[in-house]
Amino acid sequence: MLNDKEFRAFQEGIFKIYFEKYIEFKRGKGEKVTRSTLIRLKTLNQELTLACDSLEISREVAEFILREREKESPASRGLRISDFRQFSAFLRSLGITSYEIPRKYMKKVYVPFRPYIFSEAELGSITRVADQLRQGIRSQTHRLVYPVIIRVLIGTGMRIGEVLSLKIQDVDMANQLLIVYKSKNNVSRYVPMSESLSATIAKYLSRIQNRNEPQQHLFISPYTGTGYSYDAMKYMFKKIFSIAGIRTPQGRLPRIHDIRHSFCTASLNRMLESGMNLYTAVPILAAYVGHVNLSDTERYIHLTEHGYSDFITKESRLGSLIPEVCDEN
Structure with a gap:
């Protein structure tokens, strides 16, 4: 459910209840719904409220909302179109008539971005900080949970949303696997664990109260009684990065997702x-981290010291042999 503050953002309009359901649906899949996303969805709700007389989104209404706007950046417009396209598809899945956004609107937007790549020493530093959480931590549960979450992120490259969505039953200790169900792009997969990570998980399971309740979240917040939120993770990880003294060259604190970039x-x-070549390595890595499109994994190649220019030259000869997959986000 939305919290009171989030719910107030959608108090008006015939689509209000469907925005609430849509946000719950996204969070149920382990996707993060950030404050900026909520603001965009609130604006979309207001626009639909003004434009629609009934619970139906016509082509005319959709094209009006999707129109280009003065001084709007390509990135902002791309996010707005993506929000509308996904919400429209969600309505159709419920049997509600809503215009299907044509492909001409789904243009790839290049946004210059270079993630922060942690060194092994820095990863060791943030692990030690998590292990030594003492002052300012109100709950003993936090001191038990965060060292494990950090080790799962470092040791598997999983998305933070995937980690927070894990249930007790998703841990297969016999085969040293974590099971991810219907994550981004509706992909499910097995995530092998190392011996050391398996030992960490086994120790953690032996210490938690809900270990005999397979449907329960693996990591339960002591404040909500359910899984941790992404906002809670952002707050604590910023604190951990700050204590560890890790900042980007621009002086900012790294993002949680930078741990995944570092793993890849x-x-x-x-x-x-x-000795493995790129054409063997990239598909293996893509399968492990849950990418449905090899181009998602190729983003990491420019961060390595090996053969990027050679890979791009050879890849260009493949032409249309590799089908394109539309990015759901």
Whole structure:
């Protein structure tokens, strides 16, 4: 359910209840719904309230909302179109008539971005900080949970939403696997764990109260009685990064997702250093981290020291042999 503040943002309009259901649906899949996303959805709700007389989104209404706007950046427009397209598809899945956004609107927008890549020493530092959480931590549960969450992120490259969505039943200790159900792009997969991570998870399971309740979240917030929120993670990880003294070259604190970038980059480097070629390594890495499109994994190649220009040159000869997949986000 939305909290009181979030619910007030959608108090008016015939689509209000469907925005609430849509947000619950996204969170149920383990996707983060950030404050900026909520603001965009609130604006979309207001526009639909003014434009629609009934619970139906016509082509005319959709094209009016999707029109180009003065001084709007390509990135902002791309996010707005993506929000509308996904919400429209959600309505159709419920049997509500809503215009299907044509492909001409779904243009890829290039946004210059370079993630922060943690060194092994820095990853060790943030792990130690998590292990030593003492002052200012109101709950003993936090001191138990965060060291494990950090090790799962570092050791598997999973998305934070995937980690927070894990249930007790998703841990297969016999086969040293974590099971991810219907994550981004509706992909489910098995995530192998190392011996050390398996030992960490086993110890954690032995210490938590809900270990015999398979449907319960693996990591339960002591404040809500359910899984941790992404906002809670952002707050604590910023604190951990700050205590560890880790900042980007621009002076900002890294993002949680930068741990995933670091995992992918380090894994790709290790595979290449072992003698594996890029055309073998990239599909393996893509399957492990849950990418449905190889181009998602190719983003990590420029962060390695190996053969990027050679890969791009050879890839250009493939032409249409590799089908494109529309990015759901």
